[in-house]
Amino acid sequence: MTQAAFFVLTALADQPRHGYGILREVEELSGGAVQMRVGTLYGVLDRLTADGLIVLDREEVQQGRLRRYYRLTDEGTAALAAEAERLAAGASAAKKRIAEGLRSPRPAPGCTSGTPDGPLAGPGLAGGLA
Numbered sequence: 001m002t003q004a005a006f007f008v009l010t011a012l013a014d015q016p017r018h019g020y021g022i023l024r025e026v027e028e029l030s031g032g033a034v035q036m037r038v039g040t041l042y043g044v045l046d047r048l049t050a051d052g053l054i055v056l057d058r059e060e061v062q063q064g065r066l067r068r069y070y071r072l073t074d075e076g077t078a079a080l081a082a083e084a085e086r087l088a089a090g091a092s093a094a095k096k097r098i099a100e101g102l103r104s105p106r107p108a109p110g111c112t113s114g115t116p117d118g119p120l121a122g123p124g125l126a127g128g129l130a
Contacts, residue, residue: 001083004044007034009053009072009080016057016071019045045070053079 001009004026011017011025023041026034036044048054053076057069072080 001079002044003030003034004036004040005048006080006083006087008041008044008048009076009083012054012070012072013077013080016069018060018067018069020067022070048076052076 007026007030008022010029011022017025019038019041022045023036023038026036045054049056049070052073054070055073057071060067060069
């Protein structure tokens with residue numbers, strides 16, 4: 001699932017929204033990291049609709065303009081929950097590795113093998129001793 005699709009589904013998780021409302025919500029949810037253009041949004045909405053993850057909830061005319069409101073389907077809710085779980089598991093694994101890396105000794109700069117104090121003598125790339 002793309003980052004844009006994830007945030008669009010997240011924006012629709014609590015209530016139906018129209019296009020501009022989705023754009024604002026995505027920007028807020030992502031802390032400004034995801035700023036979609038209108039064309040990109042409607043491409044994502046079309047794809048999510050085709051995949052059965054969202055549906056058109058209703059259409060309203062406001063100030064002479066048609067607003068289409070979209071909402072999640074049950075399949076969309078399940079897909080969002082699964083993706084959120086996948087992302088959380090990945091973040092957890094990364095945090096664990098970072099913490100483990102901070103506790104283990106690091107090799108000296110330029111050291112590609114051996115101990116943190118320096119490389120071990122052994123065969124080099126051409127088979128000779130390094």
